[in-house]
């Protein structure tokens with residue numbers, strides 16, 4: 001069901017909340033049609049998720065995060081823009097440092113841009129922040145108009161990252177074999193541990209702390225943020241989803257006794273079988289400079305290639321300030337696909353921007 005917000009846009013839209021649990025069939029049809037159009041605008045040429053999968057994703061309960069989906073709706077009920085916001089649920093483990101933060105993302109259909117649609121959605125974001133006591137919103141942009149918009153609303157760019165992609169057919173398997181000999185067990189007296197498919201929960205439970213410590217050590221420039229962490233609670237829904245659609249989780253570890261020294265994590269989704277998603281690669285500080293990152297990456301690429309010879313493309317995200325990781329990825333054949341800026345703004349800046357864009361004439365909700 002689409003529920004009208006109190007605030008109206010100054011142009012020809014009304015902002016509403018998309019409540020997935022109460023949405024009617026026609027609400028879902030409009031929502032999925034809008035989402036397909038937006039996906040094609042922002043990610044041309046990329047695989048588009050089927051409506052049924054999209055619907056399942058939106059309806060799935062996330063034990064750690066609360067999601068709010070706000071829509072900008074035109075005179076005839078058509079959805080022209082959206083903004084989704086998410087924050088860590090109160091009462092979840094380690095919640096306190098997350099309390100001020102909210103993540104938001106969204107977009108406006110091309111023919112409706114520069115008419116204040118996104119600005120009106122920001123009014124709904126501010127209301128949500130005020131209701132939940134959030135003081136910092138983090139938003140990302142990769143397209144020029146996204147950067148221009150975020151700068152115009154007074155957000156500051158705090159961090160830059162790059163999505164890198166690598167075709168498998170350019171891989172030098174002999175060089176990878178050398179990297180593996182030099183930087184993977186039993187090199188340096190370390191022990192290897194490899195999981196292909198799923199990691200047992202009992203093992204995940206012991207790895208969550210040390211993996212979180214390595215994740216949190218990744219550079220994020222000037223981004224104000226809570227600790228980056230893995231949560232055991234997020235694995236059950238992810239694994240259940242992989243059981244349903246087909247997918248694998250890969251983990252390659254190096255250990256000194258029981259201490260975690262290096263990690264390389266990847267995933268594979270049966271719906272896009274030609275792609276491998278490279279996740280975290282990290283080496284603990286005292287073990288850096290010994291070729292361990294190359295060792296675990298080489299082991300991971302060989303593992304995924306053996307399990308899924310149909311994989312032709314690896315995709316990863318790296319901080320632009322992460323010179324060591326970028327250098328390794330460059331040597332493997334990764335090349336930049338697109339660049340992202342992470343922006344942050346507070347409620348005061350949001351209020352100041354919105355005060356310059358007060359609605360001209362309030363309109364009645366059209367739902």
Ligand SMILES: CC(C)(COP(=O)(O)OP(=O)(O)OC[C@H]1O[C@@H](n2cnc3c(N)ncnc32)[C@H](O)[C@@H]1OP(=O)(O)O)[C@@H](O)C(=O)NCCC(=O)NCCS
Nearest residue numbers: 105106107108113114115116117118119145146148149152
């Ligand atoms: C970014 C985006 C959401 C803006 O939507 P919009 O409805 O056109 O934005 P608004 O009309 O409310 O623009 C507000 C102000 O932002 C600035 N702005 C927006 N788009 C701009 C552009 N293409 N070039 C320069 N400035 C721009 C302007 O100052 C504008 O005010 P003005 O039109 O009075 O000059 C839209 O371009 C989009 O969907 N882009 C793709 C998705 C994306 O990048 N999202 C990032 C935010 S999460």
